[in-house]
Amino acid sequence: MNVVECRGLDKQYGRKKALKNVSFILEKEKITGLIGRNGAGKTTLLKLIAGYIRQSSGEVLVFEEKPFNNLKVSANMIFVDDEMNLPPTMNLEELLKTAEDFYPNWDRELANRLFDYFSFKPYQYHNGLSKGMRSTFNMILGLSARTPLTIFDEPTTGMDAGVRKDFYRALLKDYLAHPRTIILSSHLLNEMEDILEDILLIKDGEKFLHMPVEELREYAIGVKGKESAMREWLQNKEIIHETSQSMAGTFAVVRNNFSASEFETARHAGLEFSPVTADEICTFLTNRTKGGIDDVFN
Secondary structure (H helix, E strand, C coil): CEEEEEEEEEEEECCEEEEEEEEEEEECCCEEEEECCCCCCHHHHHHHHHCCCCCCEEEEEECCECCCCCHHHHHCEEEECCCCCCCCCCEHHHHHHHHHHHCCCCCHHHHHHHHHHCCCCCCCEHHHCCHHHHHHHHHHHHHHHCCCEEEEECCCCCCCHHHHHHHHHHHHHHHHHCCCEEEEEECCCCCCHHHCCEEEEEECCEEEEEEEHHHHHCCEEEEEECHHHHHHHCCCCCEEEEEECHHHCEEEEEECCCCHHHHHHHHHCCCEEECCCHHHHHHHHHCCCCCCHHHHHC
């Protein structure tokens, strides 16, 4: 059974279309990274999947059911972000006990160990925590609930580098022991790339790519050389990013789908190839221009 299915999904706020004809399928027991720049439509998409809002058109199914106001979906899903609406009159210990009553797969022992590890106190209140500590407590809820669908929307907001590293390691270890479908949303890929299986890239409200991380790493390649040689070789190539490097010539990132003979032609012309990280590929693909910031000053 597919956990999430979206077909021709649109969401409009007034005159602005937040999502445009988005279609994809998420299989069970995979960690998918939802990547896109701020304002790309990631949170809107996740709220549609969680059943918090209704789409303008198209269809979204979660566990083969429409998620909006659906108790079955709510009981088998947790949505973790920095705006979690938790009862302000309950302290942290009471919040954990309430979560245990609601989520059938709740792991009390894991929740308590994480609670102690991150130095929380039972009598603290959620709205009295710093931004980073609130995100950390929310993470404990998300991991300990062990719901069949777990959604983390920008989960590391406010966390320092060490806590972010602990979060991703804890998530991976618990996922390996208890597989479920996890969606991790972020505008950054580099920190969480190693734990992801698939990438769903959103640009300006549209699905741009949906593929395994391993395929994304081979999606593009960097090439640089003298301006004249680059201009000739780049003809009919799919250019993802291009920038002038002054005396060093031109650097470009191109789709890695050219033939071996084209590769040899480039080498004979003095062009040099270099790998491009998955994070860089996502950054270049979601740029609104093909150049870099340095081009502004040229």
